[in-house]
Amino acid sequence: MAGKTLYDKLWDDHLVKQRDDGSALIYIDRHLLHEVTSPQAFEGLRLAGRKPWRIDANLATPDHNVPTTDRDKGIDGIVDPVSRTQVETLGKNCDEFGILEFKIKDKRQGIVHVIGPEQGATLPGMTIVCGDSHTSTHGAFGCLAHGIGTSEVEHVLATQCLVQQKMKNMLVKVNGQLGEGVTGKDVVLAIIGKIGTAGGTGYAIEFGGEAIQNLSMEGRMTICNMAIEAGARVGMVAVDGTTIDYVKGRPFAPKGETWDAAVKYWRTLHSDLDAQFDKVVEFDGSEILPQVSWGTSPEMVADITGAVPDPAKEEDPIKREGIERALKYMGLKPNQAITDIKLDRVFIGSCTNSRIEDLREAAAVVKGRKVADSLKQAMVVPGSGLVKEQAEAEGLDRIFVEAGLEWRDPGCSMCLAMNADKLGQGEHCASTSNRNFEGRQGFGGRTHLVSPAMAAAAAVAGHFVDVRELLNPATGEN
Amino acid sequence: MRAFTQHQGLVAPMDRSNVDTDMIIPKQFLKSIKRTGFGPNLFDELRYLDEGKPDQDSSQRPLNPDFVLNQPRYQGASILLARSNFGCGSSREHAPWALDDYGFRVIIAPSFADIFYNNCFKNGLLPIVLEEKIVDQLFREAEAEEGYQLSVDLDAKTVTTPSGESFSFDVDDFRRHCLLNGLDDIGVTLEDAELIKAYEDQRRQTAPWLFGAGQ
Numbered sequence: 001m002a003g004k005t006l007y008d009k010l011w012d013d014h015l016v017k018q019r020d021d022g023s024a025l026i027y028i029d030r031h032l033l034h035e036v037t038s039p040q041a042f043e044g045l046r047l048a049g050r051k052p053w054r055i056d057a058n059l060a061t062p063d064h065n066v067p068t069t070d071r072d073k074g075i076d077g078i079v080d081p082v083s084r085t086q087v088e089t090l091g092k093n094c095d096e097f098g099i100l101e102f103k104i105k106d107k108r109q110g111i112v113h114v115i116g117p118e119q120g121a122t123l124p125g126m127t128i129v130c131g132d133s134h135t136s137t138h139g140a141f142g143c144l145a146h147g148i149g150t151s152e153v154e155h156v157l158a159t160q161c162l163v164q165q166k167m168k169n170m171l172v173k174v175n176g177q178l179g180e181g182v183t184g185k186d187v188v189l190a191i192i193g194k195i196g197t198a199g200g201t202g203y204a205i206e207f208g209g210e211a212i213q214n215l216s217m218e219g220r221m222t223i224c225n226m227a228i229e230a231g232a233r234v235g236m237v238a239v240d241g242t243t244i245d246y247v248k249g250r251p252f253a254p255k256g257e258t259w260d261a262a263v264k265y266w267r268t269l270h271s272d273l274d275a276q277f278d279k280v281v282e283f284d285g286s287e288i289l290p291q292v293s294w295g296t297s298p299e300m301v302a303d304i305t306g307a308v309p310d311p312a313k314e315e316d317p318i319k320r321e322g323i324e325r326a327l328k329y330m331g332l333k334p335n336q337a338i339t340d341i342k343l344d345r346v347f348i349g350s351c352t353n354s355r356i357e358d359l360r361e362a363a364a365v366v367k368g369r370k371v372a373d374s375l376k377q378a379m380v381v382p383g384s385g386l387v388k389e390q391a392e393a394e395g396l397d398r399i400f401v402e403a404g405l406e407w408r409d410p411g412c413s414m415c416l417a418m419n420a421d422k423l424g425q426g427e428h429c430a431s432t433s434n435r436n437f438e439g440r441q442g443f444g445g446r447t448h449l450v451s452p453a454m455a456a457a458a459a460v461a462g463h464f465v466d467v468r469e470l471l472n473p474a475t476g477e478n
Numbered sequence: 479m480r481a482f483t484q485h486q487g488l489v490a491p492m493d494r495s496n497v498d499t500d501m502i503i504p505k506q507f508l509k510s511i512k513r514t515g516f517g518p519n520l521f522d523e524l525r526y527l528d529e530g531k532p533d534q535d536s537s538q539r540p541l542n543p544d545f546v547l548n549q550p551r552y553q554g555a556s557i558l559l560a561r562s563n564f565g566c567g568s569s570r571e572h573a574p575w576a577l578d579d580y581g582f583r584v585i586i587a588p589s590f591a592d593i594f595y596n597n598c599f600k601n602g603l604l605p606i607v608l609e610e611k612i613v614d615q616l617f618r619e620a621e622a623e624e625g626y627q628l629s630v631d632l633d634a635k636t637v638t639t640p641s642g643e644s645f646s647f648d649v650d651d652f653r654r655h656c657l658l659n660g661l662d663d664i665g666v667t668l669e670d671a672e673l674i675k676a677y678e679d680q681r682r683q684t685a686p687w688l689f690g691a692g693q
Contacts, residue, residue, distance in 0.1 A: 016677045017670055021651035025670060027677055029688050037570065039511035048664070054678075056690055065509065082509040082532050089511050123687065133569040133593060147593055149571035150513075151600035159667045161674055165650060197496060198563040201592055231566065233592050254687035262687045297496050318495055318561070325494075416568075418505050435567060437500040443529040 003272025005169045006236055007204040010144035010269070014127045016161055026164045029126040031156050032112045033060035033099070035090035036418070037131025041154035042093040052097050053160040059121050060094050060101040062087045063111045064418045068381050068408035074105045083419065110384020110410040113137040113351040117221065118386055120250025124239045124266040129156055134351045134434065136227040140220035141247070142239035142269040144204075147228065167234065168202055168278040171271075173209035176285040181468040183361065184219030185353060185432065185451035187211065187283075188226040189291035193301040195281060200232025203279065206271060207237050211285030217246040218357035225352045226434050229298040238270035292338050292464050293436045293449040295326035300436070302338050304454070304466045310334035329438055330446050331426060339464050341448065342374070344427035346405070346459040347441070348452050349381030350415035353432035356390050358452040363396040365456035365470055371404035372462030379406040379421070381413040405459065417442045430458040480602035481660030485583045486629040487556030489620045492546055497560060498567035499594060503576040506532055516572055517579030521547065547580075551624050559616055560587040564605075565594025574601045584630050586637065588613050599653045602660070604632060606647045632658055 004012070016025040038060070045051070052058065065083035075091075078084040087104065094101035102108040108115060113134055116122040124142040129135060133147035152162055172191055192199075205227050212220065220237045227235025237243075244263055247253050254262050271277075289303040300323075302308065311323040311334060327334065332341065348354070348362050359382060371378045380400050382388040388410055391397055397407045414421040415433035423429050423445025432455050436447040450458065457467040507519045509532055518536035523529075525547060527540040541548045547555070558577070564587040565573060574597045577585065583603065588610040590598075598605045608616075619639065620626040629638040632654060638644045656663050667674075682689055 017673050019652065021655070023650065023652035025667060025674070027674070027681070036508050040513045040571075043511070043513075048662075050664070053674075080509070086509050086511060125685075126688065131569060131571075133567065147569035149569055149574075149593060149597035149600060151571060151597065155664050155667065158664045159671075159674065160678070161667055163652065163663060163667065197566055198589060198591070201563070201589065228567075228593075231563070231591060258687050262685070265685065297498075322495060416500075416505050418508065435498075435500065437498045437567060439504055439523045440500050443504075443523065 002276045003274040005271040005275040005277060006142060006206050006238055006269060007144065007167070007169055007234070008275070010125065010127065011166060013125070014144065023163050023165055025161045026127060027161055028129050028156050029057060030116070030121060030128040031058045032116055032128065032130035032135070033058060033090070033153070034064060034112045034130070034132065035062045035086045036064045037150050038093065038153055039086065039089045040150050041131070041157060044154040045157055050158045052099070052157045055098050057160060058099045059116065060090060060099055061109050061112055061115055062090050062104055064412045064416065066104055066411040067419050068411050068413050068421055071104065071409040079420065107385035107389065110387065111351045111354060111412055113225065114354060114383030114387065117141065117217070118250070118384055120247055120253035123247060123253065123262070124243055125269050129162065133228045134225050136233060136235045137221050137225040137351060139224040139227065139234055139236035140217060141243055142236060142266065144234060144236070146233040167204045170200060170203040170205045170232070170279040170281070171277040172205055172207050172281050172283070174207065174211035174283045174285045175209045176211060177214070178211050178285045178288065181290060181453060181471050182288055183451040183453060184215055184222035186288055186291045187285070188223040189293065189298070189301045189449060190288045191283065192226065192230045192298050193291070195230055197229060197297055197299045198231040200227060200230040203232050204234035204236065205230065205232040207235060209285070212237060213240065216357055217242060218355045221355065222352055226298070229434055239266045290451065290454050290467055292454065293447070294330065294332060294338065294341070295323070296329055296436055296438050297326070298434070298436060298449060300326055301449070304338055304464060306338055308332045308334060308336045308338070339466070341428060342463045343430050343458055344376050345423060345429040346375060346378035346455050347381070347414040347429055347431040347433065348379070348455050349383070349413050350433035351383065351412070352434045353452050354381060354383030354387065356387050358432065359387070359391050359396050360394070362452040362456040363399045365453050365467060366403040366405065366460060367399050369403055369460045371459045374462040375459060376427070377406065378404065378459040379408055379414070381408045382410050384410050414441055416440060430455045430464065479600070479656070479660050479662060482583070482602050482604050482632055482657045484629070484631045484633070485556065486627055487583060488552065488554055489557045489559050489616070489626050489628050490546055490552040490555035491559040491617050491620045493561065493617060495561035496563045496566055499565055499570050499573040500567055502565070502573040503570065504530065506530065508570060508572050513575055514579060516576035517581070520576040520580040521545070554581070556581050557584045557586065557628050557630070558582050559613065559620055560585055562588045562610070564590050566591040569593045571597045571600070574598045574603050578603050586613065586616065599657055602657065604630065604657065606630065606637060608637065608645055608647055612645055
């Protein structure tokens with residue numbers, strides 16, 4: 001019998017019941033909640049007279065609607081009354097049912113996918129769900145983690161289970177070493193550029209290979225975060241020493257003998273050598289260059305040394321039309337060099353890239369430099385209050401502010417512009433977030449997805465520039 | 479949940495692949511704490527020429543005459559014909575809520591994004607996957623013939639054209655069963671409450687670190 005994949009192991013360990021019709025009941029260890037996708041679920045519970053099945057499996061925080069300024073005012077700092085109601089509703093629901101919530105003034109508040117790992121509420125081998133598609137982030141810890149809709153939020157609250165169909169297994173292997181200035185973000189954008197935004201549909205993707213193994217937990221989280229942008233609800237990385245070192249000592253992590261027992265189990269959370277995958281895609285890590293998205297879908301990416309594509313060269317009529325539509329929306333010309341794209345704003349933050357390592361990488365680039373005069377705004381939004389505290393302890397905030405970037409309070413912010421941080425019509429933004437869809441960062445806004453280091457370099461230049469030239473000016477290609 | 483058995487309705491063809499859930503319902507409308515009322519803002523940025531805001535009377539807003547749902551011949555459409563990877567991106571269930579509130583009962587496409595596909599079934603909305611060449615044919619027919627309607631039978635798993643041509647589709651048995659009977663799947667799961675408790679008891683013994691941390 002062939003060995004098991006990591007996904008097979010996680011599935012088997014959480015299988016409560018296999019039904020005859022092919023569906024299965026899967027137990028959920030951790031449920032994360034935020035204010036946008038939970039109110040209707042709590043309301044549903046109340047209407048049906050149900051109670052949460054297991055209170056201690058839940059952890060909540062407001063993140064999508066929170067302002068990134070004036071946080072000392074707490075909820076009163078939310079100017080938009082509709083946003084304020086949503087944040088207040090989360091608070092009331094959590095208080096009513098006794099669910100732990102890091103409220104807006106708690107320094108542990110932050111983006112839900114940043115605080116889970118930070119607190120050790122994300123532990124290897126868990127099943128983790130949240131009403132947010134970027135829940136795939138937690139797969140970096142060898143978890144089975146994915147986004148769900150609000151009906152399923154209610155289902156998990158009421159039953160601690162989900163009805164699931166087993167997905168297929170895909171291995172995305174990134175061999176070799178990454179070059180200088182190439183990060184997890186560039187790797188995942190390059191992967192999506194190749195397999196497409198539906199390439200992972202129906203699959204659980206495991207990311208493996210030397211380049212992935214050499215990444216920090218932050219880098220792995222960035223990659224798993226964007227598995228959904230390749231169509232896969234689930235992205236995963238096997239547990240290794242890097243995983244266990246990251247988890248150790250965190251507030252929710254086990255201690256003493258329980259820790260030892262947990263580590264023993266966690267060490268088994270990798271695909272067996274003879275495991276069979278339904279699909280394998282391989283990349284040479286040394287060939288991946290810093291990436292920039294030029295279009296309105298995360299698969300529309302190019303190397304920093306490359307150019308905007310020419311739709312006339314695309315043979316598939318549906319793809320050609322997609323490119324034409326994207327270029328029109330983005331205000332770009334065919335064959336335009338990526339480095340010729342001028343920017344209006346720069347956003348460093350989001351559940352993809354707002355952790356301490358991301359901020360360190362951005363700070364290293366802007367240190368001693370200034371943001372280009374042509375920019376309207378460049379902002380850094382840390383992923384949590386604790387990331388902010390850590391960054392300030394390291395002096396990163398001063399580096400950003402001296403360079404001319406704004407240093408904000410934690411939240412989802414301009415990734416989806418549900419709070420006051422947004423793009424104006426036609427503005428180009430270098431953004432470390434995960435989606436470049438039309439209107440995502442503001443009505444008519446134009447998003448370019450990049451790594452934190454590339455966003456920082458773009459802030460200094462006012463247009464896209466190869467970050468490797470700034471990191472190492474003497475050996476730069478140009 | 480509202481049951482779905484059979485449906486016959488007017489078809490609106492939306493000729494665009496990778497329609498994401500941000501496009502189906504933009505973020506400013508996600509601030510609502512209700513499940514209803516999203517219909518006027520379905521495809522907001524494609525449908526109107528101005529920027530939509532929550533709590534606004536959309537009937538007074540300038541319409542984009544080029545957008546398919548604004549064309550007179552597609553008024554009252556209840557079957558959306560779409561292209562591949564429909565519903566990609568955000569997990570927001572507001573997307574099926576908006577489609578449902580607008581009046582759609584069925585969406586036909588060559589492929590759907592996983593989370594969106596799943597969310598549809600929770601709301602009595604039926605997503606149907608048909609082969610690309612069949613979808614191409616339906617696009618041609620729907621665009622050529624005004625008032626083009628399709629008949630969908632979930633029990634028989636068929637889509638039938640006005641000429642009587644019938645196409646079969648697949649849907650997994652559990653989802654079909656819940657939709658046909660309008661079942662509350664939380665209620666179905668709770669029938670196995672004893673099994674869930676037994677699983678939990680066993681995990682408390684073998685993996686105690688999974689319990690109690692969040693209190």
